[in-house]
Amino acid sequence: MQTEHEIVVLRYGHRPGRDDRMTTHVGLTARALGADRVILPDNAGQAKATVEDITDRFGGPFDVELREGIGSIVRGFDGTVVHLTMYGEPIQTVESGIRSDCQEGPLLIVVGGEKVPFEVYEAADWNVAVTNQPHSEVAGLAVFLDRLFEGDELDREWVDADRRVIPQSTGKKVVPTESTNHTDQ
Numbered sequence: 001m002q003t004e005h006e007i008v009v010l011r012y013g014h015r016p017g018r019d020d021r022m023t024t025h026v027g028l029t030a031r032a033l034g035a036d037r038v039i040l041p042d043n044a045g046q047a048k049a050t051v052e053d054i055t056d057r058f059g060g061p062f063d064v065e066l067r068e069g070i071g072s073i074v075r076g077f078d079g080t081v082v083h084l085t086m087y088g089e090p091i092q093t094v095e096s097g098i099r100s101d102c103q104e105g106p107l108l109i110v111v112g113g114e115k116v117p118f119e120v121y122e123a124a125d126w127n128v129a130v131t132n133q134p135h136s137e138v139a140g141l142a143v144f145l146d147r148l149f150e151g152d153e154l155d156r157e158w159v160d161a162d163r164r165v166i167p168q169s170t171g172k173k174v175v176p177t178e179s180t181n182h183t184d185q
């Protein structure tokens, strides 16, 4: 799927210390799998710094924002709101409707942490389940983005990277983007 409209991921809730790794992985997954931007709660500064560091090194464009009042962002979003939850409608039955919405305007994808208040379920245009089994926000986000983009995100080109990975059947190869000299790490 291609769209001129922005795809934004919003992380609802963050417990500093306990959620640092998971919130960072929400941001990294949003970036790697085709979203344009992630919004994190204002107490997730550590996660923001890590995602920005990865973007500086491996390329973008991708933006990270810290925001207060995450609930009001969901309520006031000028576009389609998707909330990922194990209680929602199966992704495979709603994905084409969500793709149609993406041709009309921006998409906000909300993933929760410990507890998501009911107002988010009510504010969402789509409550979407990646299976109706409990698992994780990172897994749910990854599968959702891949279904949304129908796999096209896997072939994305990155801009302003200072390095890139050369795929190997075994081992690790990373090259500086300005140079054709290969360096093993």
Ligand code: SAM
Residues within 6 Å of the ligand: 083, 084, 085, 086, 087, 110, 111, 112, 113, 114, 116, 128, 129, 130, 131, 132, 133, 134, 135, 136, 137, 138, 140, 141
């Ligand atoms: N009871 C929660 C729920 O409503 O999905 C599970 C909390 S889980 C630890 C944290 C987040 O992971 C949820 O807020 C949701 O965004 C995501 N998640 C977990 N299981 C999911 C599923 N089967 N489908 C979609 N998202 C899921």
